[in-house]
Amino acid sequence: MALAACGGPYSALAPAGPVAANVALLWWIMAAGATIIFLAVFVALAIVWRRPALLGAAPERRLILWGGLALPGAILLLLLAAAFVLGERLVAAAREDEGAIEVIGRRWEWSFRYPGAAGAVSTGTLHIPAGEDVAFRVISEDVIHAFWIPRLGGKIDAIPGHVTRIRLRADAPGVYGGVCAEFCGTDHAAMFFRVEAHPPERYADVLAGLARETGQ
Amino acid sequence: MTERMTDPDAPPATPTPPSEPPRLSPIRLHKALSAAWGTPPGLGRLSAVNHTVLGKRFIIAAFVFFAIGGALAMLIRVQLATSETAFVGPDVYNQFFTMHGSVMMFLFAIPMFEGFAIYLLPKMLGARDMAFPRLTAYGFWCYVFGGAILVAALVAGVAPNGGWFMYTPLTSSTYTPGINSDVWLLGVTFVEISALTAAIEITVSVLKLRAPGMSIDRMPIMAWYLLITAFMMLFGFPPLILGSILLELERAADLPFFDPLRGGDPLLWQHLFWLFGHPEVYIIFLPAAGAVSMMIPTFARHELVGYRTVVVAVMAVAFLSFGLWVHHMFTVGIPHLALAFFSAASGLVAIPTAVQIFAWLGTIAAGRPRYDVPMLYLGGFLAVFVIGGLTGVMLAMVPFNFQAHDTHFVVAHLHYVLVGGFVFPMLAATYYWLPHITGRACERRLAVPAFWLIFVGFNLTFFLMHLTGLAGMPRRVWTYPESAGWDGLNLLSSVGGFLTAMGFALFVMDIVVQLRFGRRFRRNPWQARTLEWATPTPPPAYAFAALPRIADRADRLDPGAIGVALARGEGYLGFDRDGRMETLAVEMASGAPQQVVVLPKPTYLPLATGLATGAVVLALLFKLYLVALLGLAATLALFLAWTPSCGARADSGPLPIGMGETAPPHWEAARPPSWWAMVFTLAADATLFGSLLFGGVFLAVVGPAVPAPPIVLPPALLIGAGAALVAGAAAAAFAVRRLVAGRSPAAALLAALVLPLAAVALLLPVIGGLGDPTLHASRAVTFVTLAYLILHALIAALFAGFGLWRMRAGFLSATRSLDLRLGALWHGYSAAAGIAGLAFLCGLSLLGVVLPAVPGVEGGPP
Numbered sequence A: 001m002a003l004a005a006c007g008g009p010y011s012a013l014a015p016a017g018p019v020a021a022n023v024a025l026l027w028w029i030m031a032a033g034a035t036i037i038f039l040a041v042f043v044a045l046a047i048v049w050r051r052p053a054l055l056g057a058a059p060e061r062r063l064i065l066w067g068g069l070a071l072p073g074a075i076l077l078l079l080l081a082a083a084f085v086l087g088e089r090l091v092a093a094a095r096e097d098e099g100a101i102e103v104i105g106r107r108w109e110w111s112f113r114y115p116g117a118a119g120a121v122s123t124g125t126l127h128i129p130a131g132e133d134v135a136f137r138v139i140s141e142d143v144i145h146a147f148w149i150p151r152l153g154g155k156i157d158a159i160p161g162h163v164t165r166i167r168l169r170a171d172a173p174g175v176y177g178g179v180c181a182e183f184c185g186t187d188h189a190a191m192f193f194r195v196e197a198h199p200p201e202r203y204a205d206v207l208a209g210l211a212r213e214t215g216q
Numbered sequence B: 001m002t003e004r005m006t007d008p009d010a011p012p013a014t015p016t017p018p019s020e021p022p023r024l025s026p027i028r029l030h031k032a033l034s035a036a037w038g039t040p041p042g043l044g045r046l047s048a049v050n051h052t053v054l055g056k057r058f059i060i061a062a063f064v065f066f067a068i069g070g071a072l073a074m075l076i077r078v079q080l081a082t083s084e085t086a087f088v089g090p091d092v093y094n095q096f097f098t099m100h101g102s103v104m105m106f107l108f109a110i111p112m113f114e115g116f117a118i119y120l121l122p123k124m125l126g127a128r129d130m131a132f133p134r135l136t137a138y139g140f141w142c143y144v145f146g147g148a149i150l151v152a153a154l155v156a157g158v159a160p161n162g163g164w165f166m167y168t169p170l171t172s173s174t175y176t177p178g179i180n181s182d183v184w185l186l187g188v189t190f191v192e193i194s195a196l197t198a199a200i201e202i203t204v205s206v207l208k209l210r211a212p213g214m215s216i217d218r219m220p221i222m223a224w225y226l227l228i229t230a231f232m233m234l235f236g237f238p239p240l241i242l243g244s245i246l247l248e249l250e251r252a253a254d255l256p257f258f259d260p261l262r263g264g265d266p267l268l269w270q271h272l273f274w275l276f277g278h279p280e281v282y283i284i285f286l287p288a289a290g291a292v293s294m295m296i297p298t299f300a301r302h303e304l305v306g307y308r309t310v311v312v313a314v315m316a317v318a319f320l321s322f323g324l325w326v327h328h329m330f331t332v333g334i335p336h337l338a339l340a341f342f343s344a345a346s347g348l349v350a351i352p353t354a355v356q357i358f359a360w361l362g363t364i365a366a367g368r369p370r371y372d373v374p375m376l377y378l379g380g381f382l383a384v385f386v387i388g389g390l391t392g393v394m395l396a397m398v399p400f401n402f403q404a405h406d407t408h409f410v411v412a413h414l415h416y417v418l419v420g421g422f423v424f425p426m427l428a429a430t431y432y433w434l435p436h437i438t439g440r441a442c443e444r445r446l447a448v449p450a451f452w453l454i455f456v457g458f459n460l461t462f463f464l465m466h467l468t469g470l471a472g473m474p475r476r477v478w479t480y481p482e483s484a485g486w487d488g489l490n491l492l493s494s495v496g497g498f499l500t501a502m503g504f505a506l507f508v509m510d511i512v513v514q515l516r517f518g519r520r521f522r523r524n525p526w527q528a529r530t531l532e533w534a535t536p537t538p539p540p541a542y543a544f545a546a547l548p549r550i551a552d553r554a555d556r557l558d559p560g561a562i563g564v565a566l567a568r569g570e571g572y573l574g575f576d577r578d579g580r581m582e583t584l585a586v587e588m589a590s591g592a593p594q595q596v597v598v599l600p601k602p603t604y605l606p607l608a609t610g611l612a613t614g615a616v617v618l619a620l621l622f623k624l625y626l627v628a629l630l631g632l633a634a635t636l637a638l639f640l641a642w643t644p645s646c647g648a649r650a651d652s653g654p655l656p657i658g659m660g661e662t663a664p665p666h667w668e669a670a671r672p673p674s675w676w677a678m679v680f681t682l683a684a685d686a687t688l689f690g691s692l693l694f695g696g697v698f699l700a701v702v703g704p705a706v707p708a709p710p711i712v713l714p715p716a717l718l719i720g721a722g723a724a725l726v727a728g729a730a731a732a733a734f735a736v737r738r739l740v741a742g743r744s745p746a747a748a749l750l751a752a753l754v755l756p757l758a759a760v761a762l763l764l765p766v767i768g769g770l771g772d773p774t775l776h777a778s779r780a781v782t783f784v785t786l787a788y789l790i791l792h793a794l795i796a797a798l799f800a801g802f803g804l805w806r807m808r809a810g811f812l813s814a815t816r817s818l819d820l821r822l823g824a825l826w827h828g829y830s831a832a833a834g835i836a837g838l839a840f841l842c843g844l845s846l847l848g849v850v851l852p853a854v855p856g857v858e859g860g861p862p
């Protein structure tokens, strides 16, 4: 059953891009660490209950000092460092909007506007080039939504009155699932979208085709 | 030992204290005190103000709401059991999860801990009741009526449906035109009144109403936890109350606080909500941790180790929790540095939490642990809560948060924290203190299988849900396609949910069995060492026949011996003085006895006042604003009706309190409980006002830069109004000086009445000249700020008028100046808020002029 989480079109644990891969790696590190800490707490409980003598005389202060202060402190420092390194790519979102695909959330569908492609727009399907960083500029036309492609990487909210930005990359051409993660009313559950990552050399054609469709 | 008026001008207090009432035999003492403290039978029960009665009522009501929230959880799990279930549609499902979350947080968790606190605190501290019994009752009615409104809306199919954090613009009138959102905003705010009254009561009761000799560093650890929690509530709830008021104003009167097209910002709601919402989680956890810290020592047969360290750790948690709210908003596009800061701070709370856990483990190591039912549930608490804490640290890591946020991973995490950190400890606490309530010992037969059902069912439901979330399932979806691959996990979660429900059903049966068939015991069945076990069990209305003198830390006592002595009337106040309900107030730090607090008798006034407040809420809900105004007037009049039974018409001077000592009645003391209550009320009020000013600055500086129409603030009127408020405060202070010096305060009071009214007269044209407040958020903020100041000036005038009335009615003298001092506090605050508010408005209008010209303002419109 645990494997079920690792597959599937929306699984953050089946990464298809570097951002999601880093987070998946971070997750497995944290899951292992958490298991160890959890077991350690219960080993500690068993010892204090049954064999407090193992801890030597007057163990209370040492327990509080090591278990409460030193150990969690050290683990936190390590974890923050790891998260910083692994998350750098995600957090360092593009600062300028040049070349960014505009993502428009509205109840209950997603539209995508492609820059420099003669007004190409698509709704429900996002086209991106594979193997390249793609910048997104996310806005909303009504309530708050959240733009999320689990297999590529983290989500970002679409907030009326704000522009938010995120940068993602699909390593290989293919089709990926996208969802709306922020509750937005009646059809929130139906606000899926489809992501098609195209080989870079074909991407311009795809956009041109879209522009033609949009123009009609 | 006793405290007098500190004013040097004060004349000497009345000499020759009256003699002590006669000693009675234990039986006659019990009879006399029961007659004085008892709640009338029959319909008279509605007039109850006693903490034992009301604590039980709070707990029972909270359990009822827990059952309602649990039933909703089961309906949610039915709907999610398989993909594309045709059980309910989105419109019903959205009400289900919104109500499930809101009921659990506002109608179960908070009131449940309040009930435990109200029932236990006075007994743990060696007092006969809470500081403000009528306020307890009023809070109870506000809670029950507010909860009833929410549940009625659910039955009527118009329940809130925007999620328990009610994000705008989804909950605005554009996207939720029905009354669903109003039900939440008004109903929950109504319930919050009870949270605030409880916070004030707990704070004052812990600080003042303790047994003599119980210095602050001797308090039972639970009192520390509750004190710190109550402080957090004083500062945590006002931002939510303010946010609710603003959102309701936006919905009802179109004031655009959150509308980005008119200079508002939906993120302001999120900041206000989580400024409350994050501390809220600790407000729920800390009292439960306090209960854990009481139970573990009993079963470890060793006092809590690291008492001081634990107190410091709890303070650290409280402090940190106010700096973490942004971790609920990592994905709204906040700056890099802020992400790093809030991420690190969020991880940091793990440390004081770990300190507490290891203090508990250390206590077990130092003692000779003994197994019993509460310990079993505490084992469940430890396992579940530790997992919740670990996933919490994971979520604090920004990159992981970007993936897991708003998925079922978060649903799993929050249930591990809330069920682990609150429900399991409360189940343990129920088994631990139920014998105190019933006088019957705890049986094991059903308690153990109930535990295993709940524990296994819970973990089956929620452990798997971590994976469901990582598999990409967002929270708050009413259905999902089969192709998503979430079926198997969800089905197992639903099975787990029903096992949990069966466990709770068994628990309820067990409680009924224990109530009916439990074995009676005499005193202290767990051999605990804290004072609540020194009352007879079940406890009489007066709790203690006499109040003990505490000479050691309050978790090293022998309740058996103390209880016997107290029942004989050996101690303070071990007598009946004219049927009055008396308890002692002590000096905060040292615990030296200081005042005789005379408590009010049972009365229907809290019920009537609660009904009137409920009428206001209902009128607002149905947009009958005239009726709301009438209801408000009725509420105010009823509150004034509470006062004639307070204070006295003649000076009394120090009274004998037993043990050869004397103390004045509280209304003749310098700092009685009500004085502190006023101070804490004003602190909460100032937090509310501060949140408003924060909102104004936030909108002006980081909100969408929509050019604001000019705001005209005539300087002469503003300066005049500020001056009038300050002069009014000076007059109120002068009135106190006159009274204490033995002269008539009438003229000064009259000035304190007229000057705030003059300020109102000056501010009304400012509001009138503002122009349409619906045009732009900056105008709406200005409007609300001015309205806030006007309201405070009006109440200040009311206080002065009240002072005049009390003077004419003979309640005031040089030693009985409390009424005027309370009024002076209010006046002082109103003046300070006036200065701050008016200066803020001037700054805001300057910013409004300057800001649109500043380039590069973050978050401009698309």
Ligand code: HEM
Pocket: B070, B073, B074, B076, B077, B097, B098, B100, B101, B102, B104, B105, B108, B109, B163, B164, B165, B411, B414, B415, B418, B419, B422, B423, B458, B461, B474, B475, B476, B477, B478, B497, B500
């Ligand atoms: C043990 C029985 C419980 C079960 C089976 C359960 C189940 C659930 C489920 C499935 C959701 C997610 C709904 C969704 O996102 O679509 C949820 C949400 C929630 N639950 Fe529970 N729950 C239980 C107990 C509790 C308790 C004891 C508390 C609090 C003390 C609580 C507080 C919440 C909150 C705050 C939410 C979020 C609501 C929202 O998204 O607006 N739950 N619960």
Ligand SMILES: [Cu+2]
Pocket: A144, A145, A146, A180, A181, A182, A183, A184, A185, A187, A188, A189, A191
């Ligand atoms: Cu959505």
Ligand SMILES: [Cu+2]
Pocket: B277, B278, B281, B324, B325, B327, B328
């Ligand atoms: Cu939080």
